[in-house]
Amino acid sequence: MNILSFDSRQCERTRRQMDAYLSNELLVETTGEVLKHLENCKACSDELESRTRLREALLRAAAKRLPPEDLRDAIHQRLKEAQRGLPWAFGAPTWTLAFAALALVVIAGAVGQQWLQYQRGRQMVARVLALGVSDHAQCAIKGHNYPEIAQSRDQLRQKLGSQYAGLLPAVEGRLPGFQVLEAHICSVPGSPRKYVHFIARGQGTILSVILTKREGESLPSGRFLATRAPGGVDLYRAQLEGFSVAGFEVPDYFGFVVSGLGQNEMVKLAASLAPAVRNALSGSIGTEKAAAPALLITSVTIGSDPEF
Amino acid sequence: MLFRPRIHAADFEAAAMPHLADLYRSASFLIRDSSEAEDLVQEVYMEAWKSFHRFEPGTNCRAWLFKIMFHRLHHLRRRLIKASKVEAFTRPGDEDNLLAEPPVPQEIRDGDILLALEKVPLEFREVVLMADVEEFSYKEIAATLRIPLGTVMSRLSRGRKLLRGELAEVAKSYGIQPRTREASDGESA
Numbered sequence: 249m250n251i252l253s254f255d256s257r258q259c260e261r262t263r264r265q266m267d268a269y270l271s272n273e274l275l276v277e278t279t280g281e282v283l284k285h286l287e288n289c290k291a292c293s294d295e296l297e298s299r300t301r302l303r304e305a306l307l308r309a310a311a312k313r314l315p316p317e318d319l320r321d322a323i324h325q326r327l328k329e330a331q332r333g334l335p336w337a338f339g340a341p342t343w344t345l346a347f348a349a350l351a352l353v354v355i356a357g358a359v360g361q362q363w364l365q366y367q368r369g370r371q372m373v374a375r376v377l378a379l380g381v382s383d384h385a386q387c388a389i390k391g392h393n394y395p396e397i398a399q400s401r402d403q404l405r406q407k408l409g410s411q412y413a414g415l416l417p418a419v420e421g422r423l424p425g426f427q428v429l430e431a432h433i434c435s436v437p438g439s440p441r442k443y444v445h446f447i448a449r450g451q452g453t454i455l456s457v458i459l460t461k462r463e464g465e466s467l468p469s470g471r472f473l474a475t476r477a478p479g480g481v482d483l484y485r486a487q488l489e490g491f492s493v494a495g496f497e498v499p500d501y502f503g504f505v506v507s508g509l510g511q512n513e514m515v516k517l518a519a520s521l522a523p524a525v526r527n528a529l530s531g532s533i534g535t536e537k538a539a540a541p542a543l544l545i546t547s548v549t550i551g552s553d554p555e556f
Numbered sequence: 557m558l559f560r561p562r563i564h565a566a567d568f569e570a571a572a573m574p575h576l577a578d579l580y581r582s583a584s585f586l587i588r589d590s591s592e593a594e595d596l597v598q599e600v601y602m603e604a605w606k607s608f609h610r611f612e613p614g615t616n617c618r619a620w621l622f623k624i625m626f627h628r629l630h631h632l633r634r635r636l637i638k639a640s641k642v643e644a645f646t647r648p649g650d651e652d653n654l655l656a657e658p659p660v661p662q663e664i665r666d667g668d669i670l671l672a673l674e675k676v677p678l679e680f681r682e683v684v685l686m687a688d689v690e691e692f693s694y695k696e697i698a699a700t701l702r703i704p705l706g707t708v709m710s711r712l713s714r715g716r717k718l719l720r721g722e723l724a725e726v727a728k729s730y731g732i733q734p735r736t737r738e739a740s741d742g743e744s745a
Binding site: 273 | 568606664
């Protein structure tokens, strides 16, 4: 065997290629060149033998490093849990997940829509009932537009006019414990809206029964109802500005019963009044025409206005 | 694709579980704490299970599992390095003279070489493991570790040399005199 100089260029080149040779990563031609040099160079041959021995020793020693016996079981257990816990996440068809996502969006949209409708409904009820409270507060409480002694029935009928005079017995008859002191048609300055106003006294307080044109507005049904009066009239209630109000809706009119008493009391009175008012209105003034109003109040003036 | 392929546990079992010993072996040489190595292997299998629908049947499942393992390992290492709890990659200085190879003892004991391996910096150890223990190709190592092919080659060369140097140190501590080049030359002369 010829021994070449240790630092010869060929030795250096072979040493550089030795790692790739050991890993079997050399091209066939290069491998041939390396083998040819190794045949003629003991130093490089010994070096390759050392490196091979080292590599084999490492492989042999590492092969003895085995996993703990329970590792396989632990992995199986976790895989089983994963299969049980989230079967849909791994094996479910794509369309199933897409459908689930779409369903969530639809549900969220529907819930959002419901919530918006609820909020709108709640605002609508409050806005309408606030009319009755405002009328009561402005005319009866702040304006004190009622006499200490009740006016005669004739005077009241005259103030109400022929269109609304028929309401007087219906109201008086449905307010046990109250005396009707005043009845008139009120108009709201700056607004075309007018309302029929009955002012009564009883149980230590002043109570108003108010009727105003709906002008196409309507109270929402469903969860906003306080109760349903005999005859199918829906009743609503609220506590606004320190007053309790119960409202109802009859053809063409909103009706309100307002006082400082409790809400339940107002609802009871409204439940009794509503069917009677409805009957009275349909009998006497069902076909009358009124001026176009808006459901907005600024202030109240009083007067007799049989044209309402 | 309208339907995601349904994963059958039996398919996963058949493709992935035979490589458990290989994964654990490499993990145990990369993470010194054996229980952490076990945890790492478990996590590799859980992740593989979750993404098994992306695995193409017929391709190299073993390489795919190792890729997952090194991805997790590097992620873990980056996190822990910030907390200074694990060894960081070290970069030895310029390449030594390739011809100045440390001598290899005639008798190499298993414990010695594994001890020597543990002393090789992680950056080189993982390439040596992949090439010499797990016998992956350069191309597979480059793909698994996400490094260029040239880097695989240089790290492997450097890693083997470092291993050899560490082994010589371990042998020396036991009083074993490695065969020197001069002796070798003398024998051949």
